[in-house]
Amino acid sequence: MNEMPDSLCRLSAAQMKHLCCGCGLCVAVCPTGCLRLLENTRGHLEAACPDAAVCAACGRCAAVCPGLRREPSYHLDLPSAIVFGHSTDGAFRWNAASGGLTTELLTYLLHSHAVDYVVTSGRYEDGRKPQPVVTRDAAQLRTLCGSNYCPVPMGLAIENVARLEGRCALVCLPCAARGVRRLMEHDRSLAGKIAFIITLLCNHAPSFRATAHLARRHLRLRDLSQIESIRYRGQGWFGQAVLSARDGRVARVPYSEYFAGPFASHFRRPRCQMCLDHFGVFADISMGDADFVKYRQARDNPGETVCFVQNAALLAALEDMKAAGRITLSREIRHDELTRIYGPLLAGGHEMVAARRAVGAIVPLSEPGTPAVVQARWDVALRRNLEFHEAMSGGSPSFHLYQALRTVHRLANRARE
Ligand SMILES: Cc1cc2nc3c(=O)[nH]c(=O)nc-3n(C[C@H](O)[C@H](O)[C@H](O)COP(=O)(O)OP(=O)(O)OC[C@H]3O[C@@H](n4cnc5c(N)ncnc54)[C@H](O)[C@@H]3O)c2cc1C
Ligand code: SF4
Ligand code: SF4
Ligand code: SF4
Structure with missing residues (x-):
């Protein structure tokens, strides 16, 4: 595996696809202007380096990118x-x-x-x-x-x-x-x-393809520039998406149809x-x-x-x-309400990460960073989130599943040693 890159221009398209959340920070800090935030074929904003020759390898982009697993020393307080x-x-x-x-x-x-x-x-x-x-x-x-x-x-x-x-x-x-x-x-x-x-x-x-899908389905619009406005929430709770076309047509789409299930x-x-x-x-x-x-x-x-x-x-x-x-x-x-509402969000990410790590113990992951560095840094982030989770809910079924996956992962590691 590669060392943690000092420039995002060194990442492959596959690596970028998996780490980029489209925040645009790298573009904002790049002194040479060689990074761009482009809409990819799936409708997500993604950083790209169209002209890597211009890159000065200054490392600013990699230092701020939230997709790369580097933790700042910012002290995390549990919610007060x-x-x-x-x-x-x-x-x-x-x-x-x-x-x-x-x-x-x-x-x-x-x-x-x-x-x-x-x-x-x-x-x-x-x-x-x-x-x-x-x-x-x-x-x-x-x-x-x-x-x-x-x-x-x-x-x-x-x-x-x-x-x-x-x-x-x-x-x-x-x-x-x-x-x-x-x-x-x-x-x-x-x-x-x-x-x-x-x-x-x-x-x-x-993604913007989700928006395009809504416009096509509910306004029969193919050209997104013909959208007058979209309000994705509001009109009560959970509310509705209100899509308005330039020709005056308006479509109201219930929240459950555009932020849940297979659509999501x-x-x-x-x-x-x-x-x-x-x-x-x-x-x-x-x-x-x-x-x-x-x-x-x-x-x-x-x-x-x-x-x-x-x-x-x-x-x-x-x-x-x-x-x-x-x-x-x-x-x-009530704590049981908090666990019901937010437990899956807190534990879900960890399960995914733990499962992927468990798989990664057998099939090497193609992420940047040496395994030891990745492991150590990710562990810090996970521990912080777990402390947060425990403080809030005291455990949920998905949290216990996560812990089980952690155990499997540890055992797999031990077996490898
Ligand atoms: C993509 C997305 C996913 C979410 N998922 C969840 C979830 O799973 N569970 C949950 O409990 N809550 C989720 N939320 C948060 C929730 O929808 C509300 O935004 C939040 O509860 C605040 O509501 P409010 O009435 O106090 O905000 P408001 O008073 O309506 O103000 C919201 C503010 O946020 C700004 N804003 C809106 N969208 C964005 C954006 N994408 N980036 C930056 N600023 C923005 C608006 O301009 C406005 O200033 C999500 C929000 C977003 C944007
Ligand atoms: S800073 Fe990282 S996550 Fe943000 S747009 Fe650039 S590559 Fe994507
Ligand atoms: S789920 Fe996580 S990575 Fe995706 S947009 Fe929300 S905060 Fe960013
Ligand atoms: S010039 Fe610096 S900030 Fe811009 S892409 Fe290269 S390493 Fe990143």
Whole structure:
């Protein structure tokens, strides 16, 4: 096997396909501009190096790439609190992805001058795919609420953050957060500019082919530039995707038809199947759906957001927002509910990794890095996630399956020795 590469240009197409989560960070940090973020044939954004001769082998891309298994020394705190709640603005809550707490928190951070601006995702609009948006405008933030179930290259915004004065709050998926933390380790001036990383819990990120499929099936559109706008969430909870065509037609697709089952497994990116962290253990706070049983049965639940808080300042901010009447906030979450909702997300990735490792003990994996380095680094990441899991749920059936796989893997290793 190869050593850990110092340039992503050295990776084969197969390696890139399996490690890349399309965050765009490598493109943002490359000094020679030889990396590009392109849409591959499966509709995922993927880094490519069209002209490897231009690469200066400076190592910046490999140092920040969240796909390569290098852990920053960033200290992982277990979540200091798990809380849930919603915006008290009923109309806004109805349009938000879950309970609108993410947008309310961003608004509070702007108004209280804890940050000077916010970096979040733009929407699918005017035939254009979502790009990162930099804003100081709380009214604009409210128009951006919702979850974009398609690739969004949030890492590209790092170029703006480096250029702008002041501190920001950055919204992104957990994989991008991992890369941003690595970047902050390498670039202290940038670290001073990112006050908070806010992640959205993430099962998987669907491709643009998933979007194309929805447009073809529900709007009879073949040309994606004819899409006026897409809102993937909102309209209550779990809500619906609302697709609007330029000719005025509108299609409403229930959540269950575009983010679950065979649809999800067909359109998710390969990296998501190996995801080590669906939560955002490198974030200051992580936001997800409060998929409580009582809400599943309720017909008119507009949505709640669960927050896994790792930064005490953000917990204080949420308490302040509650005191001001902007949000509701509760800590009354039963552990069995947490295990039911999030257990599979926590354990699923580990099982996949452990299973792949067990297979890898017999069939060598074609991933970069020597086996010893890979093993050691991956173990660190796994241990951190496991501590997080144990603290939260105390074990679930899938967690026990994972442990069984670990035992098999250990035995296989011993047998080899
Ligand atoms: C691809 C994806 C998969 C998800 N999977 C799960 C899951 O399996 N389980 C779960 O509990 N929760 C999941 N979530 C999170 C959930 O859908 C909500 O985003 C979260 O609960 C916050 O809701 P809210 O109402 O507080 O956010 P809102 O107040 O609606 O604000 C959301 C903010 O996030 C920004 N945003 C939306 N999409 C993206 C994106 N792709 N990248 C960066 N910023 C973005 C918006 O611009 C907005 O600023 C996922 C989200 C995404 C985008
Ligand atoms: S995961 Fe991000 S940093 Fe790594 S290759 Fe892909 S786009 Fe670049
Ligand atoms: S090693 Fe440096 S120059 Fe080469 S692709 Fe990576 S960041 Fe760009
Ligand atoms: S599942 Fe993991 S790798 Fe895939 S988009 Fe979500 S955080 Fe990134």
